[in-house]
Amino acid sequence: MDIGINNFIIAVVTLNNEAHVRSGGSPIIYAKDEDERERVALLIAKTTRGMVHDIGLGTYIIVRH
Amino acid sequence: MSISTNFLMIIIALLMGTMARVSMMRVDYRQYPTYPQAYLSHFTLGIIAAALGAVAIPAIASKEYVAVTFLALAAQHFRDVRNLERQSLDNIEITELVPRGTAYIEDIAKAFEARNYIAILTALATSTGIYLGDYFHLSIILQGFIGVIVGYSTLFLLIRMLRGKAIEDIAEVKEATIAFDGPLLTLAGVPVINIGLKASREIYLNNGKAVEIIPKDSYGRAILANLGQRQALQHNAATQLGIRRDIDEPDFSPIARINPETGSIVMALIPIDSDIEDFITVVRRTPILESSKKKPIK
Known part of the structure; x- marks a missing residue:
């Protein structure tokens, strides 16, 4: 049987280095610009088969559905 | 009743029942994955079903009433056909890029069971027709003729009764616009999903196609609201149009x-x-699942 994690935020990739994004359950990766944010988010999503969502505040979350 | 009439009755009824099963294998191109091995096994089961239906009347006519219990055995056996088909579709479900969904699988499995009963009933009707011909002392050719007519009309009625509806009967399908409201993929004004990656959004805007399915009444609305029905729509569209995605691209499911x-x-x-x-044609022709049918008050 295939057992895995669903509906879980695997990682947070953000440009927002300030008070909005702080540590939580998932690792937070601070990107220096938009290109880096796109690339890191894509790499994490591809590795974990997750999906990238834009939640505003310069922040992407990668969620496994 | 003579031996030769019995023989004629069984052979013609067997042929009619088998023909009924084979004709239904041809009809359902969407549901039947025509791999030759499954085709053969269903053909064989069809012959067995037809044989069970064919021998019932001659058995009763020769006062072998216990033979009817064989029909009960047959019912049990063909319920297993449903289980078999369900299990096999369940097993390959994880290998589908867009799964069929349990409701669709259940519908297909039920159809396979029902088709065997159609074979039994057609064979039964055929042999009843021949028995009646014999009862009224008609010639042997006329007996066979009556049997075929009765069997064929039964088959025709049963297929008509079981023919399901398609989405086009309950809804209109038209093209919908694809737009992005920030990261939200919006189809015909309805926000659908949050697509984060800019590259994915580009692909949606350049290559994506979208449809809007508008129910004609509250009956159609209840059907379309059903999650199993929607999963079946997604599966049908993806398998028949081909889908530009792989397992690690949930953005495009x-x-x-x-x-x-x-x-x-x-x-x-x-x-x-x-x-x-x-896309519109595939959606219009998607069958309505039995389990999604509801009867709203108005």
């Missing part, structure tokens, strides 16, 4: 969402090289 204001469904998909007309 087709998602059918309801517009809570109107009850219509919007669905987007990135086909490999089909145009919007194909």
Whole structure:
């Protein structure tokens, strides 16, 4: 049987280095610009088969559905 | 009743029942994955079903009433056909890029069971026809003729009765616009899903196709709201149009969402090289699942 994690935020990739994004359950990766944010988010999503969502505040979350 | 009439009755009824089963294998191109091995096993089961139906009347006519219990055995056996088909579809479900969904699988499994009963009933009707011919002392050719007519009309009626409806009977399908409201993929004004990656959004805008399925009445609305029905729509569209995605690209899995204001469904998909007309046709021809049917008050 295939057992895995669903509906879980695997990682947070953000440009927002300030008070909005702080540590939580998932690792937070601070990107220096938009290109880096796109690339890191894509790499994490591809590795974990997750999906990238834009939640505003310069922040992407990668969620496994 | 003579031995030769019995023989004629069984042979003709067997042929009619088998023919009934074979004719239904041809009809359902969508549901039947025509791999030759499954084709053969269903053909064989069809012959067995027809044989069971064919021998019932001659058995009763020769006062072998216990033979009827064989029909009960047959019912048990063909319920196993449903289980078998369900299990096999369940097993390959994880290998589908867009799963069929349990409701669709259940519908297909039920259809396979029902088709065996059609074979039994056709054979039974045929042998009844021949028995009646014999009862009225008609010639042997006329007996066979009556049997075939009765069997064929039974088959015709049963197929008509079981013929399900398609989406086109309950809803209109038309093209929908694809737009992005920030990161939200929006189809015909309905926000569907949050697509983060800019590259994915580009692909949606350039290659994506979307449809809106507008129910004609509250009956259609109840059917379209059913999650199993929507999964079947997604599966049919993806398998028949081809879908430009792999397992690690959840961004592009087709998602059918309801517009809570109107009850219509919007669905987007990135086909490999089909145009919007194909997409609309596939959606229109998707069968309505038995389990999604409801009867709203108005």
